[in-house]
Amino acid sequence: MRKYIRKNILELEPYSTARDEFQGTGISVWLDANESPYNNGANRYPDPHQKELKKRVARMTGISSDCIFIGGAGSDEAIDVAFRIFCEPGKDNVIAIAPSYGVYKVAATINNVEVREVLLNEDFSLPADRILDATDSNSKIIWICSPNNPTGNAFPKEEILEIAHRFKGIVIVDEAYADFSDKGSMLDKINSVENLIVLRTFSKAWGLAGLRAGMAFASAEIIGFFDRVKYPYNMSSLVQEELLHRMEQGTGNHITEIKSERHRMAKALEEAPCVLKVYPSDANFLLVKVKDADHLYNYLAENGVLVRDRSRMPLCDNSLRITIGTPEENAATISLIQQFK
Numbered sequence: 001m002r003k004y005i006r007k008n009i010l011e012l013e014p015y016s017t018a019r020d021e022f023q024g025t026g027i028s029v030w031l032d033a034n035e036s037p038y039n040n041g042a043n044r045y046p047d048p049h050q051k052e053l054k055k056r057v058a059r060m061t062g063i064s065s066d067c068i069f070i071g072g073a074g075s076d077e078a079i080d081v082a083f084r085i086f087c088e089p090g091k092d093n094v095i096a097i098a099p100s101y102g103v104y105k106v107a108a109t110i111n112n113v114e115v116r117e118v119l120l121n122e123d124f125s126l127p128a129d130r131i132l133d134a135t136d137s138n139s140k141i142i143w144i145c146s147p148n149n150p151t152g153n154a155f156p157k158e159e160i161l162e163i164a165h166r167f168k169g170i171v172i173v174d175e176a177y178a179d180f181s182d183k184g185s186m187l188d189k190i191n192s193v194e195n196l197i198v199l200r201t202f203s204k205a206w207g208l209a210g211l212r213a214g215m216a217f218a219s220a221e222i223i224g225f226f227d228r229v230k231y232p233y234n235m236s237s238l239v240q241e242e243l244l245h246r247m248e249q250g251t252g253n254h255i256t257e258i259k260s261e262r263h264r265m266a267k268a269l270e271e272a273p274c275v276l277k278v279y280p281s282d283a284n285f286l287l288v289k290v291k292d293a294d295h296l297y298n299y300l301a302e303n304g305v306l307v308r309d310r311s312r313m314p315l316c317d318n319s320l321r322i323t324i325g326t327p328e329e330n331a332a333t334i335s336l337i338q339q340f341k
């Protein structure tokens, strides 16, 4: 495992606090961190190890706490930290599928790491051989987003496992949308596949995009490096408390409702004259190929509905990505699209 880690990170002496160093009990006066002593609900530094939160996530997922990283800028933080752990700037490269989530490329560029994009097959399936062919001895990460954004499809687990098995580097599976998929998750593989990292987020199915909270799951050894490289206080105490509270409440029945709305919306849009194809979706959005995406996009915006035009992405010409909204929002959007000429 250690051979995939940058030398400076292997040698890193991480920031530590007096509260890390003092393992005993019985302290009631906290004069170690130059905080304000006046309790206003946020005067103390948050737990840098997010122990309570990790315990709760462990209970929810069945993954042990030392295999969980919590990111305080969403899973986007985990993406950036992964580049900093594994990729030597100006030397190493990563492989990403295309089209896919844009943050991998932005984070790579910020870290001065080359991205080799491998086009999905025409039917959006995973080109395992071409992905592996694109690697060389400086390839450190293969990014696989599943279900993929913006195509909406989840890739078969066996294909991802085969790539992880054949690749001498790290495979990161971004499962931001897995809660909306019936095709399962790679989470239960992190203990047996040592080069696998799975990303999850509170932003989609949990409905907490505004809190900025994401998760990475991997072997305890890999997660140890995430914890050393992250900013020590990467999640505020208020967010940690709010997440604990929300996890107590659960996601409600919104996932079921969004999945049934996705089905209803796909059926309805297939009937619309301007729609050429609605791609199957394992996520909370639909990718829809239309006759004239620019026109439809502008027409929807003029009528108060903003969608995402993905037409400039590879394999996505004339395609709009439409998030599943409330039943009322979906009905209004369907009716606008049906009327569009």
Ligand SMILES: *Cc1c(COP(=O)(O)O)cnc(C)c1O
Residues within 6 Å of the ligand: 073, 074, 075, 076, 077, 101, 145, 149, 174, 176, 200, 201, 202, 203, 204, 209, 212, 213, 214
């Ligand atoms: C929305 C999304 C995320 C979530 O990012 P956060 O930083 O956790 O909000 C991650 N990956 C993909 C592919 C997404 O579409």
